[in-house]
Amino acid sequence: MSETKIKSVLVAQDIKTLDPTKLTPLSPEVISRQATINIGTIGHVAHGKSTVVKAISGVQTVRFTSEFKRNITIKLGYANAKIYKCTNPECHRPGCYRSFRSNTEDSPLCDRPGCGGHMQLLRHVSFVDCPGHDVLMATMLNGAAVMDAALLLIAGNESCPQPQTSEHIAAIEIMNLKNIIILQNKIDLVKEAAAKEQYGQILKFIQGTVAEGAPIIPISAQMKYNIEVICEYIVKKIPIPVRDFTSDPRLIVIRSFDVNKPGARVDDLKGGVAGGSILKGVLKIGDEVEVRPGVITKDLDGRMKCLPLFSRILSLYAEENDLQYAVPGGLIGVGTRIDPSLCRADRLVGQVLGAVGKLPEIFISLEVNFFLLRRLLGVKSEGGEKQSKVRKLAKDDTLMVNIGSTSTGCRVTAVKHDLAKLTLLTPVCTMEGEKIALSRRVDKNWRLIGWGTIKKGTLIEA
Template sequence: EDAPIIPISGQHAVGVEPLLWAMEKFIPTPPHDLTKPFRMPILRSFDVNPPGTPGDKIRGGVIGGAIIQGVVRVGDEIEIAPGVKVDGSGKYESLVTEVVNIRAGGRNVEEAKSGGLTGIETKLDPALTKSDGMIGNMAGSPGTLPPTRYTLSLEYDLFEYVVGVQEKIKVNPISVKEPLVLNVYSAVTSGVVTKRSGDRIEVALRRPVVAMDGDKVSISRMIGSAWRLIGYGRIVG
């Protein structure tokens, strides 16, 4: 409602500057603190080695994402959490590796900071990063990442109607033992509600997430044969 309408043609490069001005005016770029420790939710991960690459030519795994604070440089040591599952324990162990190369803006750079997408080549075993295997992890300066959480306590709000369906379906209250899907940064995890009191729930997660108190979470439930967005929450413990 009352949103500005800006004529634009990307093909003819007309109206681009007014569009950028309006975006900055109505959706301001959030402040980025370069003095804080490096932190980046991982959105993609790759194995860049073609089949048949000789062992002495294999390059380490690549992770990609959007840096949310701090600066990362070639040669830095970084930590990735939750990391990998420890056999049989149900617990996860973070990974520590070194930055070998950084790619941003279509070129190799010595350092990267907030703004745009960044690809980071590491010394990780590429078997860990192939086929987006590291999506949902958080990369950051060692010892500075948020805690790994196996349960989430949320203050939540539900929408009036389910999002993503053609018909109007009212959102019913969340119930104990109900399965939910939660999105936290780039992580998508499922869990079961173990407690509910007023506008708070506690969810036991199938896969842990790395997050701080106050971080936002989207909440989905199974509607028909698909997970649909029904509300959002804020981590309180």
């Protein structure tokens, strides 16, 4: 990632001339301002996920005091980057590939000494930086819901696989993610023989998994070695996802904020901001939107009720770029008129935002077709083989279920063969056919035990 300062000249957007049928993820007015591909960074704790994102995008995803103190990612981090290729034929690969911040102009000059060619914008990507710590598995699964591809980080100075490396691979397998690039990081800390030995371990580990056949790139994120190679592989190995621009818009919320400073005057208060990824359709400034399930309350009899939130879009942002309209892909900040107290501290995470009256139903119980893993991943058990086996589902089991960006507890009320009925602790906005991940509490931590598909469910009473 070059440190060269480049002035920001971006292609203008105009709602009046917007025609969703003519948009593609590579349309200049789209790719200039917002990312259209979501790439997750996954892997074991402290293997360098956040450092790689910073090396490519120039953005520090570790933003909270608690994260700095413990040197781990706790919340989902996010950062956008533009990837370019120099048009000068004398500028050879991989050095002709470069990445810059999201607000960089679309055709900067190549910064390689003696080149002087112009760079051509090829991709605008959004990184979803997932935590690698075992107790934060639910957060990682929420991030996996919006990923189109993944960078799997493996530290060169540790044996492979580490516990969460296996768990994250299983999670992306569940999410049906097929585009993976493996980064053998911290290569500057080991001798060549040790790096080659670990390369063999990686090949053995990915055999038979969704990552089999994925390219393995030796890098040093800290020293910025081989970052251009990652950029080249992102362009060549990760296909542009097929996007639906014409359906009713739907965004899943993975972060939410109150952007007001403490002590702000009443007249200066701004509405809450929802951050997430658009699954389909186009959101425009001025659109009327609905957020489901919305505010969840209980009546005196203990019955749950949901009050969807209705609002208007006041602003749209993709990192530092303001938008007139936003399309699927990338992480988008949606400024609304919703009471900021309902959005602060990620309170809207797991909710769905979209066109009024066009969102899926809200369910309080689900019938799922489930599949269990043979053994627990990421558990170094002292009890050996027996202890790491996944116990079958039984009535009254307490599980955690991940649906899209929602994590909620649930109780198993019935099991028959590979079908289970789950009563949820909090209502979810979802639909039949949606994939879910199932986790069980093992040694005080939630562990991934399997996945399932929603067959049907019980709607919440209006």
